[in-house]
Amino acid sequence: MITIEQIRTKDNKIIVLGNHESLIQSILDFDYLSKKKEGSIVGIITGRAGFAKFFFGRGEILIPTFVGVDQSFLSQTYNLWFLNLLSGRRTLSSTQELLATNFVGGALFAENVPELHSLKIIDSNDKLIVGPASVGLLVPGVLKLGPIGGITPEQILEGKITHKGSIAVMSASGGMTNELMSIATLAGHQLSFALSFGGDRFPILSPRDAFLLAESDPDTKTVLYYGELGGEDEYELLQLKEEGKFTKNVIAHIAGTVASLFAESPQFGHAKAKADKEKVTALAKRSALRRVGFSVSNSFSEFIELVTNIRSL
């Protein structure tokens, strides 16, 4: 799998599957505000060959649209990414054909991707793919792969997502990814990278993989992690810590303690967010993560306090 440092040291280009104008424009705005010479989107697969009009700064640009993946992209020397905006049912078939090519990774935006489809993608490759149901991957000043960090120029500027720092943000929830980024920025910190796993049961990039990305990244000093009740992914994190494969600072919040008010855990907003056994309740995960030495908050205001108190490194 590509490392965060390899993303920073090479040029990154994106092919978008499906059209979502404001999202594509926000990536070009990010590129422009990051002072890149040109936009990172090299093609949009819309099912029709032609051109689509966008802005790069104040100037109009034309981005080619394609019927399928054009071979001319595959022999380039840059890091090539895909941003798949197609529906849940079409995510597997449209992603599968990209896996055998030289894409370094991508983001899957759709909700409602069947679990078995995600597992097929997991089994067939080791590219850096975030999602399904992910708002994307962000490397400040370098790559914005998805709506992560916002879609208006005000959000990009205010969120300072073009500035590089030392805090990595990881979250099961798209909205909370941006919330955590905002908490870090408001506390005067900047980001090394940020990503959203998506709220599905089997995220392609697992929290374990993401922790290894943070460990190998020389810029990252602290990881901010947001998780929820349901699923056992967090138990892999403590295993990493116990085996000495992860050594950096972690501040974590696991939401979902409210489930204890119910006789049987309800299904919350995300597909994974349901505790069908004691081990996957928010409280059980909090105490397990605390045991291996991560800072785990008892409330969200405590989480904010912990982030505010990180010494600027």
Place this chain on the structure above:
Amino acid sequence: MARVKISEYQAKSLLLSNYHGLCATTSTTVMQIESHFPNQNLVVKVDQGIKKRGKLGLVKVNVTPTEIPDIIQSWSNLGWSSFLVEPVVEHSSDSEHYLALERVRSGWQVSYSKRGGIEVESSWGSIKQTFLRFEGLTWTEVPSPTIKNFIILLLTIMENNHLVFLEMNPILIRGETVIPLDMAAEVDDTGSTLTPVEESHTSPSESQIHILDTATPASLKFKLINPNGRIWMLLSGGGASLVLTDEVADQEMGNELANYGEYSGAPKSDDVYSYTKIILNQLLKSSQTKHKALVVAGGVANFTDVAQTFKGLIQAFDEQKLLLLKAGVKVFVRRGGPNESRGLAIMKKFLTDSKLLGSVHSHNDPLTLVINEVKEYLT
């Protein structure tokens, strides 16, 4: 969008060859039962994905066809609507085994115990677990080749139908034959065409929002907890909604929590309007006479337009503003995201003019601050 339970009848029909159960309702007649099961000793049970049926008295064994309609009627009076009739399989309780299959990231998790039955939880330690992948069936925890062959057969059907969880307790093993007596199954509803069980005691507002949810690409969720609660949640985002609801419980106001819910995935303002309208109608039905708080809050949205979604909220508030005022409702707002300042400005103006203003916060204020303010308002 998640794992949902399916009926035992559907699961058995799909997974067992020659399955002969009868799906029953209050209108099933004695004659129908008799002709389906001539001269057989029968078992009747509630079939709505409920756990611990035996302990709750929702299973009756050794009954005759003439007794069944009355039993079903008595369960129906308790709010149940779906039932299953099967022939009794005579067996001793020490021949009851336990077998469960669950789809996990690395393959299938198989749980097996020789000591199954209604008290399985007391012998939980006897359950052996192993992981299975299709390519390598090298496992020793389940020594019987009969069960292994049965599992292999099941897994193929399960994969084809997006079944992700199956618990069989008890299950009998007779020579080469495996007989699951009770079955609980879950499918991944994003891939499956099977019908989820109807949850009992669903309120009309929950059903209405469920219908609304299926009709839009965005996500609209609502769960009524306490119709006379004083804290009503109109939240956005799967994650932020959970954090905010946690905070209500953490601040020891869980008994005042009226609902859980969230809208996300950039809903159109029409959808938000309809969603809000249903929740407000439910709130206004409350017999609670004390002050109430409505929490309109969420994280910093990536792509959901704050101004657009707030337009839908305000339209619904506007229709009911006099009744809301009379009911002692104040609205507490916190939100960030695209077009945040415009959205917050129109919300603040509306709430001030209609005297419903609790507070309005942007992303510069902490997410859970509104819950502190709610506590202050309610006490």
